[in-house]
Amino acid sequence: MVTMSDVAREAGVSVMTVSNVLNERLPVGAPTRARVLAAVESLGYEVNLTARHLRAGRTDTVALIVPSFHDYFGEVADEIAPLVEAHGRHLVLERTSASPEHELEAVSVARLQLYDGVLLSVAGMDPEQLGRVRTSKPIVLLGERDVPPHFDHVRLANEEGARLATAHMIERGSRRILALGCTLDRAHMMTSDRRAGWESAHREAGLPVDERYVVPIATYSSHTARTTLLDVIDSGLPFDGIFAATDVIALGAVAALADRGLRVPDDVQLAGFDNLEVSSFVPPGITSVDPNHRGVAQHAVGLLHRRMAGAVGPAEHVVAPVSLVVRGSTRGGR
């Protein structure tokens, strides 16, 4: 590896002069500067950022740590990247291992030290693990779980979104609406909050809440959603609407409905949550709760940058508003 002192020797100057030429910190005489630049060029020198980071005590880099790289998280990451870059920092993504026992390891506190700030997506991390994370590093948590109160946290209005979607289908005539991918758990997490919204919509409309219509699924994949819904259909439980806890689940539902020849929205209305890009292209267009990625990203990055700039004060807990995007999978959508 070519180091600054190689360049210095080649140019016949001290390392500080090389540093000064490259960083334009102290002025350097024109002939010296030229010799240094020539040496840099001929040796192909590139600064060693690890050394610079150690010396500077910062890395100008923010990490976004997510459970996996695809779908929802990929889309959020693409919103976050430009915001981080706008502050002159780099964004890198890291993935927590899929297996829970490795999760904490991947988020080993030591690794956080590599970054000036961290956006940590808490989907699939339990609060107890989080409690063990003690660090002075600025961290903003992101995601649909209860978290220890001393962390900054940005989450969605899950219950409100689910309520909106369900109320919309009720208003358009559905009376038996599955809550696919939701759970009856009381713990505040994504699947229970969205179930609560589904429930609220029923209460507000004066409709009974039938727990048989809450259908949890084993894994949050389209594939599992499809097979789970096929089982429900085949069980004979009558339904005329589906609130899918995520668009990935909604996509599996679309497939299952097609498998059984049920028409959307004529036989069954369908609404999802996340407003993934695909949802507007899958015919007839999937009505979905827009999680307002951009707003979430702005809140989270803004908060993180304030902390990195040294802002103190109590942890902030932001609940980002959501909205319903109506498409062809519910009646009245285009």
Next chain:
Amino acid sequence: MVTMSDVAREAGVSVMTVSNVLNERLPVGAPTRARVLAAVESLGYEVNLTARHLRAGRTDTVALIVPSFHDYFGEVADEIAPLVEAHGRHLVLERTSASPEHELEAVSVARLQLYDGVLLSVAGMDPEQLGRVRTSKPIVLLGERDVPPHFDHVRLANEEGARLATAHMIERGSRRILALGCTLDRAHMMTSDRRAGWESAHREAGLPVDERYVVPIATYSSHTARTTLLDVIDSGLPFDGIFAATDVIALGAVAALADRGLRVPDDVQLAGFDNLEVSSFVPPGITSVDPNHRGVAQHAVGLLHRRMAGAVGPAEHVVAPVSLVVRGSTRGGR
């Protein structure tokens, strides 16, 4: 920040003893070890990886650099991550800026020094930019472009995949097949190679190649694909099949066909390329060329690890085989 010397002072030992306790390099007496561990615990010490990396001359980290985080790249990244981790290294993702003028900057050679090896996705990078990247750092290029010959490179059998998909539709009765998102360019890149495959299939079947059926699109989004295809339909150009250069494009095509009431596969057969997860769920299931992500990931990571282990020798240029996954969007699919 708590450093090793804080721990050493607290425990009444030298920093090296702390280091030896934590790294288990040299044996440390049991009582001393206990005092050190207690000090680590009470101060909440975490090793500074930047310093360790500088000292060690390596970071045990591999970067995957992609144009954006979603769709195709997110899926590839999820395949690559476990392979990299299996070698005891970390994977991080970085994104090249969307704007071409910043691309090289994001891939600034200096930044590559942070990693022991780099997987660089070359979609949207021109070869001339790549030529300027001189570094001894192991790099494996990934993607559907011609690249300077001294780089290791893993790419797909684009032409073969397109040929398979097109031949399949011809065999199932299509005679006028659009090549949506393809280009007539001669340069070897994804869009021209896939067009070449479309062409080969026609020649092999003894069908004429009509260049009006090659329909380029301005940006590789589902939205653009949808509006572009709507224009084609409205222009009155007759067609009974579509080969979409990517599944993202195919998705836009599905939407456009539905917009105009054309049935898939009865009126128009459709095949895409990439076999995205969504493609199996969008009714009636999109026939697609499977890019064999896992195989590509294995080739690329294997090659990179060999280089990181010091393997020398001429650059390898791997063309990973692809296969066709037949679904309901072509006749005879389930």
Next chain:
DNA sequence: TGCTCCTATTTTAACGCTAAAATCGCGACG
């Protein structure tokens, strides 16, 4: 008692960089 040989621990030095202080060289000025 004196000496060797281990084992436990410490000292030294370096990874590559840069902030701050020190030094050098030279023209200007009293």
Next chain:
DNA sequence: CGTCGCGATTTTAGCGTTAAAATAGGAGCA
């Protein structure tokens, strides 16, 4: 002609860690 001033350049020191060499402190043995 000595010295002050000032820009150009170098020296010093240290970021936090760890490999390698050095040292201290006993146990074992003649």
